Amino acid sequence: MSNDKNGNRVFRTMALVSTISSYIVGGTVGGVFIGLWLGNQFGAKPFFIITFLLLGLCTGFYGVYKTVEPFLGEGRK
Template sequence: MTEKRSPWRAIVLVSTISSYIVGGTVGGVFLGLWLGNQFGAKPFFLITFLLFGLATGFYGVYRAIEPFIGDEKKR
């Protein structure tokens, strides 16, 4: 088994993807709730920062999988 096909590489990639998605979403929710409590506009800040957290998470996922895209073409 070559290093490129290692199961550990796949496990690390999956854990990285899940941490980006969960971290961005949870961070956005907590920041949105905190700002909503501070300024009295809960739904606005919650929705705004939830979407911002999701976008940040998906951008992180894209950046994480970018080196893996096209692995099959390089052979």
């Protein structure tokens, strides 16, 4: 029985890690692609790439924070 609980914990941890990495990678890649597209549309590539890269990173880390937030207060009451 304890082996099943340990296996379940491993899968939950793997799911949490994949969610965190997808937020960071997705936000970054999405920001770069939007910045490239807008840079091509308006002819100001570096400005839009940097701006949307930073926005994508901020969005990704906000998503990570909201995902991990329930685990932060687990030991407090």
